[in-house]
Amino acid sequence: MIETKGLRKSYPSGKRGHQVVDAVRGIDLDVRTREVFGFLGPNGAGKTTTLRMLATLIRPDGGEAVIAGADLLADPAQVRRRIGYVAQGGGTADAVTAREELVLQARMYGSGKAEAHRRTEDALAAFDLTEFADRPCATYSGGQRRRVDIALGVIHAPQVLFLDEPTVGLDPASRSQVWAEIKRLRTEGMTVVVTTHYLEEADALCDRVAIVDHGQVVAEGTPEALKREISGDVVLLGVAAGEIRPAAEALRDQADLHRLEQVEDGLRLYLHDGAAAIPQVLRVLDGAGIVPGTVQLQRPSLDDVFLARTGRSIEQS
Numbered sequence: 234m235i236e237t238k239g240l241r242k243s244y245p246s247g248k249r250g251h252q253v254v255d256a257v258r259g260i261d262l263d264v265r266t267r268e269v270f271g272f273l274g275p276n277g278a279g280k281t282t283t284l285r286m287l288a289t290l291i292r293p294d295g296g297e298a299v300i301a302g303a304d305l306l307a308d309p310a311q312v313r314r315r316i317g318y319v320a321q322g323g324g325t326a327d328a329v330t331a332r333e334e335l336v337l338q339a340r341m342y343g344s345g346k347a348e349a350h351r352r353t354e355d356a357l358a359a360f361d362l363t364e365f366a367d368r369p370c371a372t373y374s375g376g377q378r379r380r381v382d383i384a385l386g387v388i389h390a391p392q393v394l395f396l397d398e399p400t401v402g403l404d405p406a407s408r409s410q411v412w413a414e415i416k417r418l419r420t421e422g423m424t425v426v427v428t429t430h431y432l433e434e435a436d437a438l439c440d441r442v443a444i445v446d447h448g449q450v451v452a453e454g455t456p457e458a459l460k461r462e463i464s465g466d467v468v469l470l471g472v473a474a475g476e477i478r479p480a481a482e483a484l485r486d487q488a489d490l491h492r493l494e495q496v497e498d499g500l501r502l503y504l505h506d507g508a509a510a511i512p513q514v515l516r517v518l519d520g521a522g523i524v525p526g527t528v529q530l531q532r533p534s535l536d537d538v539f540l541a542r543t544g545r546s547i548e549q550s
């Protein structure tokens with residue numbers, strides 16, 4: 234449904250615009266029909282820039298893309314007809330009601346009056362907005378307003394929907410409601426691309442993710458496959474600052490250990506079977522006269538995938 238090759242974009246920066254920021258540095262993507270595809274990465278990774286290029290809002294400096302059968306560079310108008318786009322923070326006006334916004338949006342996409350009203354009624358029902366459809370948007374909760382934003386993005390029945398950080402700032406209950414709406418759209422046949430910096434969101438919502446950093450894809454696949462690549466468990470040892478290095482030295486030859494990282498407050502050990510390895514790890518440390526303050530066993534997360542590829546954590550980036 235979406236195929237990109239070498240998509241890139243730089244912005245002028247610095248006081249006189251003499252320097253450049255390479256926001257997106259050659260992105261290849263293959264998003265399949267009817268999947269929820271996530272773009273996961275820290276702030277500034279280039280997620281919004283990529284999404285805005287795909288949504289025809291900014292022109293790429295290089296590369297190519299075909300979206301829903303239309304060529305992004307040669308025929309952006311055709312792409313625009315086949316996609317919906319919901320910006321970060323949405324676009325509803327405070328004083329206008331959801332019903333008015335939806336009718337206006339449908340008219341903008343070429344529906345006649347009766348058709349616009351019919352589509353609006355359908356959208357209000359589908360997104361569970363009917364109850365407050367005639368109140369100004371300013372009176373809605375964050376989650377309700379987000380649902381209106383998404384309804385606006387799909388009023389013209391696009392094949393692909395782009396959502397930029399759809400749940401940022403929402404409480405957990407509203408977040409799950411938005412996830413449910415996105416999953417429903419997928420069931421109805423839509424392909425959805427979301428950007429997020431929430432690991433949990435990528436994990437729970439997306440069929441596949443591209444993890445991006447500094448304008449490049451550093452890993453791509455289903456959340457499960459990406460985590461499996463890390464193979465095994467992570468054991469976190471809380472160790473006093475002065476003992477981190479000797480602890481790392483003592484553990485380096487530990488059987489089953491396939492990666493060891495020194496972090497601010499201890500060590501991260503990547504092991505195939507963490508639970509089985511812990512007693513031996515503690516014995517080795519004991520032999521070196523080190524007693525860890527805490528020991529935690531974790532299944533790998535998408536953050537571990539990011540860490541393995543970039544040496545940093547998404548959450549601390």
Ligand SMILES: Nc1ncnc2c1ncn2[C@@H]1O[C@H](COP(=O)(O)OP(=O)(O)OP(=O)(O)O)[C@@H](O)[C@H]1O
Nearest residue numbers: 244245246254256275276277278279280281282283
């Ligand atoms: N209009 C612009 N002019 C100059 N630099 C820009 C512009 N827009 C984005 N950038 C820079 O490009 C890089 C990528 O930004 P982008 O907004 O695409 O990242 P992001 O992953 O979406 O981050 P966030 O989640 O914070 O929005 C950042 O370094 C950003 O400062």
